[in-house]
């Protein structure tokens with residue numbers, strides 16, 4: 001019976017989700033059709049003013065719709081995990097250029113790598129894309145500027161959280177924490193933030209997939225994601241990934257080579 005209930009809940013979630021996408025997509029399509037209709041009337045009357053404006057509006061809406069479907073496809077074709085021993089400090093340091101370009105000039109970037117950081121075991125490409133997604137969310141939360149901090153540390157989960165998650169025991173984790181000094185999240189937003197397609201951003205700007213993909217990645221890697229946020233003060237999102245014990249993997253990726261490999 002419990003399985004049936006879960007199945008029913010899943011179906012309801014899928015229904016809500018497809019309904020939401022269809023709604024967003026339809027809104028964008030309405031924009032395209034409306035602009036093309038106006039354009040056609042102008043042309044039929046041989047008028048040329050505003051023609052370019054209507055064409056541009058149609059292209060903009062169509063591009064947003066295309067972006068929506070692309071991200072949807074990327075989501076459903078979620079890449080398989082390819083876990084390796086990863087030095088998160090090195091991975092984050094390697095993203096500095098990209099992060100600076102992403103957040104722009106009005107946001108300061110601070111990167112604090114823990115000394116003696118454990119290696120973690122995860123798919124480095126998915127960790128990169130998680131960090132990039134978190135940085136984009138942080139940027140969006142700081143339209144008037146602020147500070148984005150990316151920090152690593154060796155960590156354990158607190159006992160209360162472990163009990164609440166019904167996880168067995170406590171383990172060692174590498175934590176990547178992305179903090180902003182932006183708008184913060186209301187409790188209702190925090191409660192739904194991991195739901196696929198939940199977004200508070202305007203149509204065409206947010207897909208609501210970022211945090212749900214990060215959550216999926218963390219869980220598949222046997223890790224966790226936690227949100228700490230306060231309205232008006234900012235947000236910290238902590239991604240916990242399991243500590244990698246044992247030998248480093250074959251030198252197939254620079255990300256996989258730990259700093260102390262020469263020991």
Ligand code: ADP
Pocket residue numbers: 137138141180182183184185189193198199200201205206207208209210211212235
């Ligand atoms: P999207 O960014 O496309 O909306 P996400 O799943 O990444 O999708 O985020 C869901 C929602 O969580 C966002 O719409 C926003 O309301 C909230 N959120 C996520 N990150 C932050 C942040 N750093 N600061 C404030 N709100 C955030």
